[in-house]
Amino acid sequence: xxxxxGGGQQTEQTNMDTVVVSVMEELRALLDQIGVSNEEKISxxxxxxxxxxxxxxxxxxxxxxxxxxxVEHVETLTAKIAECHRRLGQVAETTVIHQTLSQEVAxxxxxxxxxxxxxxxxxxxxxDKLTQLDEVCSSLGYDKHNQEVDRxxxxxxxxxxxxxxxxxxxxxxxxxxxxxxxxxxxxxSLWTVLGMNRSECTQQEEQIWxxxxxxxxxxxxxxxLVDMKQALVAEKLQRETTLREHTGRIVALWDRLKVQEAERxxxxxxxxxxxxxxxxxxxxxxxxLEALKGAMLKQLVLEVxxxxxxxxxxxxxxxxxxxxxxxxxxxxxxxxTDQLLDSHEAFLKTLEGKQLSLRPVLKLIAxxxxxxxxxxxxDRQRADSTRLLSRNENRDPGRLLREEKIRNMIEKELPKVxxxxxxxxxxxxxxxxxxxxxxxxxxxxxxxxxxxxxxQRKEAEKTxxxxxxxxxxxxxxxxxxxxxxxxxxxxxxxxxxxxAAASLVVALTPNKNSEKAARSSLTRPQSAVPSGSSCAGTExxxxxxxxxxxxxxxxxAPGAPARSILSAIPVPSAPANFVTLQxxxxxxPKGLLDRSFTSPCVSVTDSQ
Numbered sequence: 001x002x003x004x005x006g007g008g009q010q011t012e013q014t015n016m017d018t019v020v021v022s023v024m025e026e027l028r029a030l031l032d033q034i035g036v037s038n039e040e041k042i043s044x045x046x047x048x049x050x051x052x053x054x055x056x057x058x059x060x061x062x063x064x065x066x067x068x069x070x071v072e073h074v075e076t077l078t079a080k081i082a083e084c085h086r087r088l089g090q091v092a093e094t095t096v097i098h099q100t101l102s103q104e105v106a107x108x109x110x111x112x113x114x115x116x117x118x119x120x121x122x123x124x125x126x127x128d129k130l131t132q133l134d135e136v137c138s139s140l141g142y143d144k145h146n147q148e149v150d151r152x153x154x155x156x157x158x159x160x161x162x163x164x165x166x167x168x169x170x171x172x173x174x175x176x177x178x179x180x181x182x183x184x185x186x187x188x189s190l191w192t193v194l195g196m197n198r199s200e201c202t203q204q205e206e207q208i209w210x211x212x213x214x215x216x217x218x219x220x221x222x223x224x225l226v227d228m229k230q231a232l233v234a235e236k237l238q239r240e241t242t243l244r245e246h247t248g249r250i251v252a253l254w255d256r257l258k259v260q261e262a263e264r265x266x267x268x269x270x271x272x273x274x275x276x277x278x279x280x281x282x283x284x285x286x287x288x289l290e291a292l293k294g295a296m297l298k299q300l301v302l303e304v305x306x307x308x309x310x311x312x313x314x315x316x317x318x319x320x321x322x323x324x325x326x327x328x329x330x331x332x333x334x335x336x337t338d339q340l341l342d343s344h345e346a347f348l349k350t351l352e353g354k355q356l357s358l359r360p361v362l363k364l365i366a367x368x369x370x371x372x373x374x375x376x377x378x379d380r381q382r383a384d385s386t387r388l389l390s391r392n393e394n395r396d397p398g399r400l401l402r403e404e405k406i407r408n409m410i411e412k413e414l415p416k417v418x419x420x421x422x423x424x425x426x427x428x429x430x431x432x433x434x435x436x437x438x439x440x441x442x443x444x445x446x447x448x449x450x451x452x453x454x455x456q457r458k459e460a461e462k463t464x465x466x467x468x469x470x471x472x473x474x475x476x477x478x479x480x481x482x483x484x485x486x487x488x489x490x491x492x493x494x495x496x497x498x499x500a501a502a503s504l505v506v507a508l509t510p511n512k513n514s515e516k517a518a519r520s521s522l523t524r525p526q527s528a529v530p531s532g533s534s535c536a537g538t539e540x541x542x543x544x545x546x547x548x549x550x551x552x553x554x555x556x557a558p559g560a561p562a563r564s565i566l567s568a569i570p571v572p573s574a575p576a577n578f579v580t581l582q583x584x585x586x587x588x589p590k591g592l593l594d595r596s597f598t599s600p601c602v603s604v605t606d607s608q
Contacts, residue, residue, distance in 0.1 A: 020052065070101035077108035084115035088122060089155025122154035129162045136169040140176070141218030176217035183225040184208045184215060190232035194239070195275025239274040246282035253289035256300055297336040304344040305329060311351050315358065318440030354432075361428055361436070364421040365443075371417060375410045378403060422447055 027048055031041045085091065099107070130149060137143065149162060187208055191198075198209060207214055208225075216224065254264055267285060271278045293300065308329060312322055323330065326347050328340060382403070425436050425444050436443050 023048065067101060070105060074101060074104050074108055077105065077112050081108065081112050081115060084112065084119050087119055087152060087154045088115070089153070089157060119154055122159070126151065126154060126159060126162065129159065129166065133162060133166050133169070136166060136173055139217055140169060140173055141220065142169070173217055176222065177213060177215060180215040180217055180222060180225055181211050183222075183229055184211050187225070187229050187232060190229065190236060193274060194232065194236060195273060195277065236274065239279060242279060243274055243282060246279070246286060250282065250285055250289060253286075253293060256303075257289065257292055257296065294338075297338070297341055298333045301333050301336040301341055301344055304341070304348055305333075308344070308348055308351060311348075311355050314362065315351075315355060316437075316439045318437070320440060321437060357428065357432065358436075361421065361424045364417060364424055365438070368414070368417045368421055371410055371414050374406060375414070378406055378410070418447060418451060 024045060027044060028041065031044060036044070130151065133149070149165075150158060188211075191209075201209060216222065250267075251264075253259075267281075271281045308326070317325070328343050328347070331340060422444065425447075429436055429444075438446065
């Protein structure tokens with residue numbers, strides 16, 4: 001190729017030289033024919049040479065410029081190709097040029113075309129993704145995500161980053177849409193409860209009804225849904241409060257006016273829910289009941305007064321306390337007003353609270369009064385000296401034992417109940433900051449006075465028993481004679497004790513004859529008592545105390561006389577109105593020797 005190329009250049013050079021020589025020869029011939037001088041001939045040849053040189057130089061310059069243009073064009077194409085590779089995220093290949101400039105331009109141009117087509121396809125993909133990203137961002141109310149995307153970067157990495165952003169935002173949108181639907185469900189539920197008419201909904205509210213995917217998921221839209229729900233919740237609470245208040249007032253008026261249960265059930269069956277219709281129905285019922293109450297004010301006031309009277313009686317309010325605590329009670333019922341009825345109801349409520357707080361105290365008061373009543377009843381019965389001498393068939397042998405049990409119970413329970421009552425009163429007074437009264441008297445002072453009186457009675461009883469004990473010892477020393485002030489007490493008291501002993505003898509004697517003998521001994525005069533009997537308390541030796549007879553007579557011997565179980569009782573000098581008991585001449589009752597008896601007057605042992 002070099003030889004051919006070099007041969008071509010040599011041929012061109014030969015042709016150029018031939019042309020120049022031919023022209024020069026022709027020019028010399030013309031100059032010779034013209035007859036110019038040698039100087040002029042040399043000048044003309046030199047001018048021709050200069051012009052030929054200028055023509056050659058011009059043509060050379062033109063081709064040199066053409067070459068330069070081709071080189072620059074190749075460099076431009078190379079730069080564009082490199083830029084396309086950069087945008088596509090590719091590395092440009094470095095190639096060694098072994099072609100002419102025209103061929104290089106054609107190759108670069110084709111390569112650039114292919115890259116531009118690929119870039120256009122990538123750009124279309126990127127634009128589609130950016131459009132999708134714009135939609136997601138717009139639905140979420142975001143703007144900054146699009147600014148973070150390089151729209152000129154068409155690399156696969158950039159496209160992947162855009163896909164990741166779209167996926168993340170789509171997932172966030174789905175989560176927020178689910179939250180929006182959850183809030184929308186609550187709103188629809190509240191609308192249903194509140195009785196909202198769907199036909200009156202706006203377009204936005206219709207989307208909420210449908211739980212559409214077009215629900216707003218922007219921060220502002222979500223906040224709007226939350227605010228709507230909170231407003232509905234507040235409306236629901238307000239309506240519930242209003243209905244609760246109306247219902248409470250209605251029920252209270254129904255109770256006051258004694259409305260039938262059927263009428264109440266009918267009203268509630270027509271006012272279900274918390275819609276506006278229910279509120280309107282309650283307001284209408286209230287107005288009707290208020291009008292009816294106005295016509296029945298006097299009757300209602302009287303009914304409240306009856307309840308107040310019952311509680312006053314239970315709490316033992318005195319007349320003065322009643323007037324002092326609630327003077328409106330004594331206003332004429334014909335002058336009844338709403339204010340008077342309200343004051344009565346308010347006082348009744350306060351009084352019921354006091355009644356409730358005094359329940360423990362009232363129980364203790366009732367228990368104490370019950371015990372005191374039993375004590376008074378026992379004292380009244382014991383005052384009857386004939387209660388143990390009943391001759392009819394309804395005779396009660398266990399009466400003494402029951403009386404003793406009741407007396408022991410009273411002695412134990414009464415102080416305990418009184419102590420508990422005083423503690424309960426103190427606790428109540430400290431809590432309520434009020435002094436507890438009972439029938440106009442301070443209950444605590446009354447109880448303390450009763451305690452002091454009972455203490456004095458017990459001390460007097462103790463003193464009396466000590467005197468009786470001393471008298472008994474003196475009687476044993478003097479041979480069984482008991483002086484009237486110290487032994488069995490007054491004649492009346494001695495008679496009571498002997499009658500009780502006689503009743504015990506009767507109870508232990510199943511034989512009717514023995515029973516008659518025992519009772520007949522009560523009616524015998526003192527002169528009928530044998531002088532040797534231990535009941536004749538008037539015999540006294542002049543020198544020494546008589547020797548006491550043994551009470552160990554063999555009662556089991558056949559035909560042995562039964563000793564009187566009263567023979568061991570010292571007997572004072574019998575007054576005119578006093579009777580003594582003689583020995584009971586009767587067989588020993590069966591089982592007498594197997595039992596032991598104890599009474600205030602008689603003591604029987606197995607040996608006796």
